[in-house]
Amino acid sequence: MIKKEMDSCSSDLVEEIKKDYRASADIGLKRCMQCGMCTSNCPAARHSSYDPREMVKMVLDDNPEILENPDIWNCFYCYTCQSNCPVNNSPSQVNQILRQKVLQKGGKTERIYKFITYGYSFMEFGVGLIPTDFFEIRANDFGEKYREFKDELEDIREELGLGEYILTGEDQEEVKNILTESGFKKRLKKFKEAGESL
Structure with a gap:
């Protein structure tokens, strides 16, 4: 009975999210019981005012203010x-879809502008590198050990018998082709231009 009632929950926003290709076919969005398990274990909720349970509630209520x-x-x-x-919902997937909706409407570009260098490092090296703007923040958060780790990373990888983590040659070209053909490169350029106009 309860499951049937929850499954009957429907809104335009819920239906849009369920039909989005980013949503798992079996996402339990309509079955959400508002139990709060998502929020109780969420690192973002612990360190910010983000609340996945409340975010899902706003989606279920078809509240456009969530955007x-x-x-x-x-x-x-x-x-x-x-x-x-417990019902196989994924607030993380719901969140990704909401963000994409905002970005497709041309909003909040400033929130991702700092991450553009991450995308360009994928294009250039085939691996996402942490934007240099965040190095000092991470060093302050994690202390001197973080600086030492970054300075000694190549030696550590060699000692562990690990190869280069930056792609070269055909592998690098293959990643570039995938990112170009999939529209990633074009979208990255669009966000960069939007960010430069802020």
């Missing part, structure tokens, strides 16, 4: 919420 809520940009996409959900 204007700056807290949706604090999700880390770690999927802890999904792994703890």
